[in-house]
Amino acid sequence: MKRAKKKIFADFIAQRGLKTTKQRDIILDSFLSSDRHLSIEELYLKLRAKHPNIGYATVYRTLKLFAEAGLAREMQFGDGQTRYEHVGEGEHHDHLVCTRCGHIEEFENETIEKLQDEVANSRGFLVERHRLELYGLCSGCRK
Amino acid sequence: MKRAKKKIFADFIAQRGLKTTKQRDIILDSFLSSDRHLSIEELYLKLRAKHPNIGYATVYRTLKLFAEAGLAREMQFGDGQTRYEHVGEGEHHDHLVCTRCGHIEEFENETIEKLQDEVANSRGFLVERHRLELYGLCSGCRK
DNA sequence: AAGTCGATGAATATCACTTTCATGATGGCG
DNA sequence: CGCCATCATGAAAGTGATATTCATCGACTT
Incomplete structure (x- = not known):
């Protein structure tokens, strides 16, 4: 399933004429193996632990990309932070x-x-x- | 009903040792005769038309006060602005x-x-x- | 291997509040 | 009625989260 989502993202990237990068791979990996309702800040901090040179802006942009690719959804729970939730096929909850x-x-x-x-x-x-x-x-x- | 809400606010003000001011009267009037889901900005602009010297901060603080008094409720509809909704007695929707x-x-x-x-x-x-x-x-x- | 164009990270800008601060009003008291 | 301790106001500055800019880097086509 993680594999399937990576495929979806790879296809999305290709179809839009965008590029595969180390950062995008790392961020996708980390996102897929995380809590289902992560904020940008949380994912950024988690990433910094292993990859100190990934910038906040990259995490921000990549998460937006996940949303466009249909892998994630932006959500607000009233704590002032946008959270990105995993999206399965046609699932809703x-x-x-x-x-x-x-x-x-x-x-x-x-x-x-x-x-x-x-x-x-x-x-x-x-x-x-x-x-x-x-x-x-x-x-x-x-x- | 508008009268009743003014009474509620007057009582709230008195009970907290706060003061009646021209601005609060004007803002409450305007709020009560407005759309039920107004943002600070919208109410501020509406007010500026007739009262060019009322400040944004005053509208902001007064709306918060309405919420504390139980006349309004803060709501988010995902457009990036906090909206203040009118609150009736124990009603929910x-x-x-x-x-x-x-x-x-x-x-x-x-x-x-x-x-x-x-x-x-x-x-x-x-x-x-x-x-x-x-x-x-x-x-x-x-x- | 080289060029083109997207991607990155640091820094800066935005946006919508939120707070500060000097000045103005209010209302209890004599 | 006038004092004056307090609260209120408006302009401006501060915040926190998100969004964009820009110089540089790195993918991918040729």
Whole structure:
């Protein structure tokens, strides 16, 4: 699966006439083996540990590229940082966000999705995407 | 209702030992007779038309004050600006956001709320608040 | 191997707030 | 009514995160 995503990115790069670089390889590797909701800063710091000469701007630009390639999605959880979430094939999910420890869980609910479409239809809206986040305390922090 | 909200704010001001000022009166008036999802910038520009000497910082601080007083709520719709939404008594609603014209509509759906709680419970989460936004084209922009 | 054009990193710019600071008002008190 | 301790205001400066610039570097075609 990691292999498949690398292929997707390689194809994207080729198709756009862009170039393969050491940095892009390293960043993609690191991204693919990371937490599913990483901020630019977090990924940058993680990378710096092993590759002290990778610049913040490169991480920033590469993450944007991942989003364009369909490998990642930009998300905001209200902590002032944009986070990049991994994107699988056609998959969608919503989030549970712990307001105490910052932990983020994912969930899916077919029924909720259906109801959303109903609401939109009744208003003449054509929904392209949605976001649903539940903020509160995770099981660990409730103690 | 506008009268009631002014009363709420007056009480809030008094209770905190703050002061009534011309600016606060003007800003509250303008806020109450505005679109329900105004950004600081938008309200500031609207105000400048009639009151050229009101500063951005004052609008900013006053809006924060409205939020503390329970008259407004800060919201993010992904356009990079914080918007202040009017808050009624204990009311809650979600949003339909048009990605083309920026139009924002509100809706409520009891069943969706219930399903959200079920999902959270099954994960051991205690939900404090949530956000649900449907992004797409409004009826006007679909043509 | 050489040239062309995208990629990189450091530095700088932007953007939307957020805070500071000198000056102006408000409202409790005598 | 006038004082004056405090809070409020507006202009300007500060922040934090993101976005862009620019000189230089490195891929990939020929």
